[in-house]
Amino acid sequence: MTAGRPRDARVTEAILDAVLAELGDKGFGGLTMDAVARRARVGKSALYRRWPSKVEMTADLMRALSVSTDPAPDTGSFAGDIRVLLDEVLTWLTDDRVRRVYPDLLAEAQRTPALGEALMTYVGRPRRARATAVLERAAERGELDVNADQEVIMDALAALVFWRLIALGKPVTAQHLDRVAAAVCTMARGAGPLGEPGLSCVDRVE
Secondary structure, eight states: OOOOOOHHHHHHHHHHHHHHHHHHHHHHHOOHHHHHHHHTTOOOHHHTTSSSSSSHHHHGGGGGGGGOOOOOOOOOSSSHHHHHHHHHHHHTSSSSSHHHHHHHHHHHTTTOOOHHHHHHIIIIIIHHHHHHHHHOOOOOTSSSSOOHHHHHHHHHHHHHHHHHHHHSSSOOHHHHHHHHHHHHHHHHSSSSHHHHHHOOOOOOOO
């Protein structure tokens, strides 16, 4: 945002609500400052006092769509913690605001570095930080094999839910999340056979 007189928080909120609505209706490609100003019922100058372009304006909107920054869940077991994280991913992705705009912004981020950085700041890094805390506790409890690929585990937590829900358009049930949790637990056991480690993880999913 540019420097100047203090901004009215209510106006800023109204503008960002309008940005969200416009993104949902038209996508980033169809988003214009004129349309946002009309929807928010403010002068276009109110937008430009806050953001130099629609890119910065949309990047700022990512704050409203950010994932939880609360402490990572600690249920006492890796399986339980993973299941909570998966529930959180599903809740976030099924939020109507997120579901309408996130896939489009994710694609646009490949072309617009500022949006990519905003998505990492408000979505990617906080999510991975919480997953890292869960993995570190699992290692301390002896639930994480030294051969486990922690990067793949962190990728799988969101990607498996995103792919089924957004890419395939299929429902994600509690039973499906149980299966994803079991698969992640198997990964946590390292490079050994899939049978016994996977079964022990399934037994521990709450």
